[in-house]
Amino acid sequence: MMQRLFTWKKLLSGLVVVMAFAGIAMAAPQGSKIATVTIPPAPDQYASEPQPLTASQCGQCHVGPFNNLKDDGGRHRFACQKCHNVFHAYNPRKQNWDAIMPKCASCHQKPHGAKITDCAACHTNPHAPKKIGSTSQLAIACFDCHAPVREELLKFPSKHTKLACTVCHTSHGYIPSCLTCHKPHTPGQPLASCKACHPVHRPLQITYGKDVPSATCGACHSKVFNVWQHGTSKHKNVACVACHKDKHRFVPQCTSCHGKPHQQVIHDKFPRCLTCHIDVHDLPVMPSQKK
Numbered sequence: 001m002m003q004r005l006f007t008w009k010k011l012l013s014g015l016v017v018v019m020a021f022a023g024i025a026m027a028a029p030q031g032s033k034i035a036t037v038t039i040p041p042a043p044d045q046y047a048s049e050p051q052p053l054t055a056s057q058c059g060q061c062h063v064g065p066f067n068n069l070k071d072d073g074g075r076h077r078f079a080c081q082k083c084h085n086v087f088h089a090y091n092p093r094k095q096n097w098d099a100i101m102p103k104c105a106s107c108h109q110k111p112h113g114a115k116i117t118d119c120a121a122c123h124t125n126p127h128a129p130k131k132i133g134s135t136s137q138l139a140i141a142c143f144d145c146h147a148p149v150r151e152e153l154l155k156f157p158s159k160h161t162k163l164a165c166t167v168c169h170t171s172h173g174y175i176p177s178c179l180t181c182h183k184p185h186t187p188g189q190p191l192a193s194c195k196a197c198h199p200v201h202r203p204l205q206i207t208y209g210k211d212v213p214s215a216t217c218g219a220c221h222s223k224v225f226n227v228w229q230h231g232t233s234k235h236k237n238v239a240c241v242a243c244h245k246d247k248h249r250f251v252p253q254c255t256s257c258h259g260k261p262h263q264q265v266i267h268d269k270f271p272r273c274l275t276c277h278i279d280v281h282d283l284p285v286m287p288s289q290k291k
């Protein structure tokens, strides 16, 4: 082993000696050569001042920050150096990372008031400033920015009042579908209709328009629905919501549509129309009128 190493060393030093002689032999005729290698000068490369790197040039190495800014940077899509006025200066020995990183406060005041300070707690990526992380700090702060929604939930107590905002809004600005948590009343009932009857932050304040199909009401009021559907009077052509207008549980007066059709003495004697007409959903009609 020792033997072999020794031979290699000898061989190598011999080679260096041979090469050095060859170099001298070649350089000797010119006489003026001062370097051991030949590199042609390129002064043209120094003719102009260096230009600051553009965002896409920084992006050649920093693909992540560049793509974040490109896709979600919003109004932060300006030159990197506007924020990074110092960069490539991190030194682990100096522990200077925080010191050289851009500060929100150098360009922004406190846009959400004095209470909300730790910007990075919600704006987790400065290169995608509008992408708000689903952090615990955000969950605590919903009320600071959306006070009216909370007031609405408290003013009209329902089971939604007891849910945390983030049970439904799983990320900032995300709007959930009612159907992820609830079944519709009737098969195929469209999602848009849910919100038309149930304002989500006060779901029991139920109001509706003139075009709700009677089958929707029938989903819960099957007894009335059946009686009404199989009735023989002209009320069978009057939709539930034509009488029970606008607001759930509203009950109409007969006189709002019919006035007082009989002689006054009859109305005085029998103030309740249904004393004679019995069932509003299935008015008895003369046998001759039955179809």
Ligand code: HEC
Residues within 6 Å of the ligand: 073, 074, 075, 076, 082, 083, 102, 103, 104, 105, 106, 107, 108, 119, 120, 123, 126, 129, 130
């Ligand atoms: C070099 C200055 C500068 C720094 C540093 C800076 N911003 Fe901005 N930021 C701006 C400017 C300029 C705008 C656009 C304002 C406008 O158009 O009115 C902006 C806009 C924003 C927006 C709105 C983005 C949009 O597309 O609507 C958010 C959010 C934001 N900044 C958060 C931050 C946070 C958080 C920090 C710290 C991590 C930060 N900024 C650091 C200059 C800066």
Ligand code: HEC
Residues within 6 Å of the ligand: 055, 056, 058, 059, 062, 065, 066, 069, 076, 077, 078, 079, 080, 081, 082, 083, 084, 101, 102, 103, 104, 126, 127
């Ligand atoms: C609005 C200001 C702003 C702009 C514009 C901006 N940055 Fe940043 N950048 C920051 C802040 C703030 C941090 C510190 C984040 C931290 O502390 O983790 C950061 C961190 C970084 C880091 C180190 C952490 C990491 O994510 O890898 C790199 C690299 C970086 N930026 C590159 C860029 C490049 C490249 C551009 C332009 C294409 C750019 N930045 C534009 C504010 C900015």
Ligand code: HEC
Residues within 6 Å of the ligand: 053, 054, 057, 058, 059, 060, 061, 062, 080, 081, 084, 086, 087, 088, 089, 090, 091, 100
């Ligand atoms: C030729 C590749 C290259 C280019 C171009 C480049 N960087 Fe870097 N940069 C690096 C490397 C390598 C590091 C150190 C390793 C790391 O943090 O990824 C770094 C680190 C950083 C950091 C974090 C550490 C520190 O010391 O600041 C920031 C911020 C940064 N670069 C910003 C920029 C900005 C802004 C530009 C354009 C003006 C840019 N870089 C251009 C290669 C590059």
Ligand code: HEC
Residues within 6 Å of the ligand: 104, 105, 108, 109, 110, 111, 112, 116, 117, 118, 119, 120, 121, 122, 123, 130, 132, 137, 138, 141, 172, 173
């Ligand atoms: C509790 C979470 C939270 C904190 C902490 C926070 N923000 Fe915001 N910020 C938001 C939310 C949510 C938005 C609205 C985003 C949207 O419009 O979709 C926002 C929007 C912004 C906007 C855009 C305003 C506009 O009118 O377009 C700026 C600028 C901003 N924040 C800067 C800051 C700065 C600077 C700090 C630190 C002082 C900070 N934020 C701290 C949650 C936060």
Ligand code: HEC
Residues within 6 Å of the ligand: 112, 116, 138, 139, 140, 141, 142, 143, 144, 145, 146, 165, 166, 169, 172, 173, 174, 175
């Ligand atoms: C720092 C203030 C701030 C905080 C904290 C905040 N928001 Fe927002 N939020 C905003 C702003 C600003 C908008 C945009 C409003 C707009 O576009 O009219 C917004 C939009 C929304 C939207 C979308 C509205 C729409 O019409 O699409 C929802 C949902 C929402 N926030 C829910 C929440 C919930 C839930 C929380 C707590 C987990 C929260 N926000 C915390 C400021 C905030």
Ligand code: HEC
Residues within 6 Å of the ligand: 142, 143, 146, 149, 150, 153, 160, 163, 164, 165, 166, 167, 168, 169, 175, 176, 177, 178, 195, 200, 201
């Ligand atoms: C049961 C689920 C649920 C809960 C709990 C809930 N939301 Fe909503 N929120 C929704 C739905 C669904 C919408 C969309 C309503 C629409 O499109 O009419 C919405 C809309 C919003 C909007 C935008 C429209 C508006 O009314 O301003 C904001 C802001 C908002 N919610 C904030 C909150 C906050 C803050 C809380 C907690 C205090 C909360 N939400 C609790 C489901 C919920």
Ligand code: HEC
Residues within 6 Å of the ligand: 157, 158, 159, 160, 163, 167, 168, 176, 177, 178, 179, 180, 181, 182, 194, 195, 198, 199, 200, 203, 204
């Ligand atoms: C993330 C799940 C979730 C979403 C999304 C959601 N809800 Fe609810 N909702 C609930 C829970 C949980 C209850 C309570 C159920 C119980 O205790 O039986 C409830 C109760 C209700 C109630 C009865 C309230 C009461 O006090 O009796 C109505 C009405 C309702 N939801 C309608 C809606 C409508 C309409 C939407 C869409 C705009 C919606 N919900 C979206 C979870 C949700």
Ligand code: HEC
Residues within 6 Å of the ligand: 178, 179, 182, 183, 184, 185, 189, 190, 191, 193, 194, 195, 196, 197, 198, 206, 207, 208, 212, 216, 217, 248
């Ligand atoms: C025409 C109006 C109307 C429409 C459309 C409607 N609802 Fe309702 N919903 C009601 C009424 C009325 C109640 C009963 C309220 C009460 O108990 O006082 C109710 C009750 C509920 C309840 C409470 C639990 C239960 O079944 O009694 C939930 C949950 C609910 N609706 C979800 C939905 C969803 C999801 C949709 C859309 C697919 C929807 N609703 C569409 C009128 C409507």
Ligand code: HEC
Residues within 6 Å of the ligand: 185, 208, 212, 216, 217, 218, 219, 220, 221, 240, 241, 244, 248, 249, 250, 251
């Ligand atoms: C999700 C089930 C549900 C749906 C859908 C529903 N209701 Fe109801 N409705 C109820 C409940 C529960 C009550 C209360 C019953 C009680 O108190 O005995 C009620 C009560 C009523 C009352 C009685 C008011 C009173 O004082 O006696 C009327 C009228 C009524 N509903 C009409 C309608 C109409 C019209 C529709 C369709 C637009 C409808 N309902 C849809 C569940 C529903």
Ligand code: HEC
Residues within 6 Å of the ligand: 214, 217, 218, 221, 224, 225, 228, 235, 238, 239, 240, 241, 242, 243, 244, 251, 252, 253, 254, 274, 280, 281
């Ligand atoms: C022509 C008008 C009219 C139409 C159409 C109508 N209702 Fe009624 N409804 C009334 C009146 C008036 C009362 C009160 C009856 C009383 O005082 O006994 C009532 C009572 C009710 C009640 C509570 C008492 C009971 O019988 O349970 C419910 C529930 C109800 N209607 C549901 C419906 C539904 C569902 C439909 C459609 C299938 C419907 N109504 C169609 C006028 C109408």
Ligand code: HEC
Residues within 6 Å of the ligand: 232, 233, 234, 235, 238, 242, 243, 252, 253, 254, 255, 256, 257, 258, 273, 274, 277, 280, 283, 285
């Ligand atoms: C929303 C309006 C409305 C209300 C409220 C209403 N009706 Fe009617 N009613 C009608 C219409 C529409 C007709 C059919 C008229 C026609 O075609 O000539 C009708 C027809 C009738 C008829 C004739 C039936 C037939 O088949 O010939 C009687 C009787 C009657 N209503 C009684 C009542 C009584 C009693 C009440 C209260 C308990 C009442 N109505 C409430 C709209 C209403």
Ligand code: HEC
Residues within 6 Å of the ligand: 254, 255, 258, 259, 260, 261, 262, 266, 267, 270, 271, 272, 273, 274, 275, 276, 277, 285, 286
């Ligand atoms: C004393 C019993 C009685 C009372 C009370 C009564 N009605 Fe009648 N009503 C009748 C009779 C009987 C008829 C005739 C039936 C027929 O002609 O087919 C009738 C017919 C009607 C008709 C159909 C008229 C037509 O021209 O087709 C309407 C509408 C009507 N009543 C509405 C009402 C209203 C509204 C009230 C309450 C304000 C009321 N009635 C109270 C007994 C009564």
